[in-house]
Amino acid sequence: MKTAMIIVLLLVIAVQAVRRYTLERGLCRAASQMRAQMADETTARLSLPCPSAGAEELLVCLNDLLELRQEERAGYRRKEQELRQQIANVSHDLRTPLTSILGYLQLLEQKELPPEKRQEYFQVIEGRARTLQVFIATFYDLSRIEGGELPLEREKVDLGRALSDQLAAAYEQIEETGLAMEVDIAPDLPPVWADRGAVTRIFSNLLTNALRHGMDMLSIKLYRSGGYVISSFSNRADDMTEEDAAHVFERFYTADKMRTGQSTGLGLAIVKALTERMGHTARARWQDGIFTIEVRWSV
Numbered sequence: 001m002k003t004a005m006i007i008v009l010l011l012v013i014a015v016q017a018v019r020r021y022t023l024e025r026g027l028c029r030a031a032s033q034m035r036a037q038m039a040d041e042t043t044a045r046l047s048l049p050c051p052s053a054g055a056e057e058l059l060v061c062l063n064d065l066l067e068l069r070q071e072e073r074a075g076y077r078r079k080e081q082e083l084r085q086q087i088a089n090v091s092h093d094l095r096t097p098l099t100s101i102l103g104y105l106q107l108l109e110q111k112e113l114p115p116e117k118r119q120e121y122f123q124v125i126e127g128r129a130r131t132l133q134v135f136i137a138t139f140y141d142l143s144r145i146e147g148g149e150l151p152l153e154r155e156k157v158d159l160g161r162a163l164s165d166q167l168a169a170a171y172e173q174i175e176e177t178g179l180a181m182e183v184d185i186a187p188d189l190p191p192v193w194a195d196r197g198a199v200t201r202i203f204s205n206l207l208t209n210a211l212r213h214g215m216d217m218l219s220i221k222l223y224r225s226g227g228y229v230i231s232s233f234s235n236r237a238d239d240m241t242e243e244d245a246a247h248v249f250e251r252f253y254t255a256d257k258m259r260t261g262q263s264t265g266l267g268l269a270i271v272k273a274l275t276e277r278m279g280h281t282a283r284a285r286w287q288d289g290i291f292t293i294e295v296r297w298s299v
Contacts, residue, residue, distance in 0.1 A: 156192070159192060159229055177211050182218070228299060231294070241286065
């Protein structure tokens, strides 16, 4: 009887020893996998060859932490890439007018330059300098808006009147484009809570964008839908894509892939930033050659 008990006890000890040895090897293997993940950013989950409730629970927590770390790394890489692209775009948008200014300054050094040419070059330099000034000011404003440093005073604003005033102020510019205009402002629209100056800038940026990039037609609507007043700017844009529409509110994004200087890609970013700061929403879509930006103003 004693012999049998000893044998059973030895078997139990042997099984426990084997289990402990297997568990230790499994933990060592999991630790090796974890080091490999951290070094090579692999996506394989940690595993144990021998089941153990406590160890398995620990591995679940570790796997969750590793997945979170991988997501953070991926997010960091995306932000770093976006920052690099923004720096490249800022550099380009600054370099383009500066290069032009330096070039014309060199031309002005010619001693035999006719007075009329000298005056023409001075005008070009002034125009490029003003373009540079506008870009820097716009970039600064966007940074203040996104950083919450631009004070906004919300009050009841009549969007119909604000839009009408903006269209009247841009009448000559609209006429010069030759676009077929369609304006539909519904009567008796309720006022919305917004900053008056911000509303003016939003409408101004949307109108400028449509006039600068629109083709053939421009449709502007202001109407009520449920609990919102919706302002809609639509124009034909055959050179755009759905992907462009998905990114138009991003800093420095422009469908002008060559960045010829016609657009800095900041105007619509300011539209979205101001809209969201006031508690409203802006969205864009492109369908069948028509590009539309809607701002949904909560009533």
